Amino acid sequence: xxKRPKDVTTSGAEQGSRWRIVRDVVVFQVKCGMEALLDxxxxxxxxxxxxxxxxxxxxxxxRCFHAVLRFGERCxxxxxxxxxxxxxxxSDAQHRRGADxxxxxxxxxxxxxxxxxxxxxxxxxxxxxxxxGDDRAATQSRGGDRDGTP
Numbered sequence: 001x002x003k004r005p006k007d008v009t010t011s012g013a014e015q016g017s018r019w020r021i022v023r024d025v026v027v028f029q030v031k032c033g034m035e036a037l038l039d040x041x042x043x044x045x046x047x048x049x050x051x052x053x054x055x056x057x058x059x060x061x062x063r064c065f066h067a068v069l070r071f072g073e074r075c076x077x078x079x080x081x082x083x084x085x086x087x088x089x090x091s092d093a094q095h096r097r098g099a100d101x102x103x104x105x106x107x108x109x110x111x112x113x114x115x116x117x118x119x120x121x122x123x124x125x126x127x128x129x130x131x132x133g134d135d136r137a138a139t140q141s142r143g144g145d146r147d148g149t150p
Contacts, residue, residue: 027103031081034099038079042072 049064058064078098109119 023107027100028081030103031079031099034079035076035081038072038075042068046072 046065046068049068050062052064053059053062056064080098080100083100109115112119
């Protein structure tokens, strides 16, 4: 009757890897959202740029359309969607760039015991304000409530 083996599922290493996958999933989802927003923006922008090139007679060398393509390429490089798996949170900040750097800074701010809770509160307040502002703008664009108040 020796010592009981330590429960592996509650060890620090296992818990760290659990948080790591949660972090990677959150980062990936945020980056997917950024890519989706970029795509939704680039579709009409590229069509408008191509139309402008056709109207201006730039169809042989479409400057506007190619400028949109270069912009999209730079944005995708900055977002680096598939870089989540290759990014080690403990790696040098020099190797991080773009969205990875921003995500690391947000994570560091939230994890800081001195500023973390305040940062989370500020972020929640900002999100609530933005959502409330969108609701107010939508209500005003519909003409407000029936009694005339927004």
